[in-house]
Amino acid sequence: MGKRSNGEGNLYQRKNGTWEGRISYLDPLTDKRRRVSVYAPTQREARAKLREVSKRIEGGQPAKDAAVTVADWLKTWRTTALEASDRKPTTKALYSSLSRTHLETGAFGATRLDRLKPSDVEALVVGLRAAKLSESTVRQVYTVLRGALEIAVRDGLLATNPVAKVRRPKVTRTEARHLSTAEVQQLLSHARASRYYPAVVLMAFTGLRRGEVAGLAWADVDLDKAELTVRHTLSRVGGELVLSEPKTARSRRRIPLAAPLVAELRAHKARQDAERVEAANVWTETGMVFTTATGTMVDPRNMLRVVEVAAKAAGIEGAGAHTLRHSAAVGLLEGGAHIKAVADILGHSSIAITGDIYGHTSDDAARSALDNLGAALGGTPT
Structure with a gap:
């Protein structure tokens, strides 16, 4: 001894x-x-x-780190801490998918928690990049792992979180793809025959996300005041349509409606009322603005398909529902709207996000702005 x-x-x-x-x-x-x-x-x-x-x-830390594997811990975390969290159902589904696909498999998943080093996490990031995953996906995988191991620290399985010692992977901001006013008009023209044409018009006029449009209820729309309030978002989770609240306070917002859009929604409501009468007892009353022919909620992906089909027919490449959101934002900014107003309409948490995404303006808009400034300053310099 x-x-x-x-x-x-x-x-x-x-x-x-x-x-x-x-x-x-x-x-x-x-x-x-x-x-x-x-x-x-x-x-x-x-x-x-x-x-x-x-x-x-x-120091109040566990005497020794746990010998369970990363995969075993992540499986436990998914069914306990993640499930019990107040994250949106779509976020829970995304995190679970990323964990199963990228963290719980292979050599990384088989690594024991007590042997996991920051360099192992860095090697994981390198491998994800080598697999040609997007920068945003790599960052999301990192976020999932870091959050899961924070719970391991909380539960006494680890003394410190090795992921916290690794710099978060960067995401390079790129200019958002957007359409010109003429292109949006062409797309709307080709979407006119669709049942969900009014939904596409709403996206084009307001920049609402497709889930926000699909989750819009008539109770949230005041056509007399020409405004609507975003209170819900609809998404498909685990094969079911789930109506949930927006994830941030800024996403819950009131949006004014242009006169042509109010007219379109009034006409749409009249058609829906007629469908309700025709469907009789087959109709399911959901109170939603956009429904199927029997009143049930509409999968947001249906609206995406309408936009994609219309864009293809118009000869516009790479356009989707989010393209209309970007186009509305750029149109508002180039039309002279203050960036704070645009951020409020889009539901961005700060004008910095709006500026980063939509900082570029067209040459015509830039020239017009400089001409206006020149006129304000007194015309031609002497």
């Missing part, structure tokens, strides 16, 4: 010549006494390991 040092437990030399250090402590999580052993080839190394354990215990 080696000499017992203050707060360091006991040291023993084993029959095979290696050294074992033991320390007994009261587990604050269970209020039970536990014993931890460390092993090393020399007494000096064993004492150093024992001191590290003692230091962790005194």
Whole structure:
């Protein structure tokens, strides 16, 4: 037996010549006494390991990190902490998918928590990039792993989070794809025959997201005041349509409606009222603005298909529902709207986001702005 040092437990030399250090402590999580052993080839190394354990215990950290694999912990995290969180159902589904696909498989998933190093996380990021995943997806995977291991720290499985020591992967902001006013008019013209043409018009006029349009109820629309309020978003989660509240306070917003849009929505409401009468007892009353022929909610993907089909017919490449959102934003800015007003309409958390995404203006808009400034400053300089 080696000499017992203050707060360091006991040291023993084993029959095979290696050294074992033991320390007994009261587990604050269970209020039970536990014993931890460390092993090393020399007494000096064993004492150093024992001191590290003692230091962790005194700091309120777990004596030793858990030996479970990353994959096993993530499976537990998905069904407990993630499920119990107040994240939106779509976010929970996304995080679960990213975890299963990119973190719980292969060598990384088989790595034990107590052996996971920041360099392992960096190697993961390198591998994801090599697999040609987008920058935003790589960052999301990082976010999932970091959040899951924060819960492991909270639950006493880890002393520190190795992911927190790795810089968050960057996402290079690119200018949003948008259409000119003429292109939007062409797209709307080709979408006119669709049942969901009014929904496409609403996206083009207001920049609403397709989930916000699909989640719009008549109770949130005041045609007399020419305004609507975004209170819900509709999305498909696990094969079911789920109506949920917007994830941020800024996303819950009131939006004024242009006169042509009010007229379109009035006509749409009249058609829907006629459908309700014709469907009779087959009609399911949901109170939604956009419904199927029997009154049920509409999958937001149907609206995306209408936009894509109309864009293709108009000869416009790469246009989708989000393209209409970008086009509305650029149109508002180039039309002279203040960036704060545009941020409010789009539901951005700050004007910085609006500026980063829509900072570019057309040459005509830039020239017009400079001409106006020149006129205000007194015309031609002398």
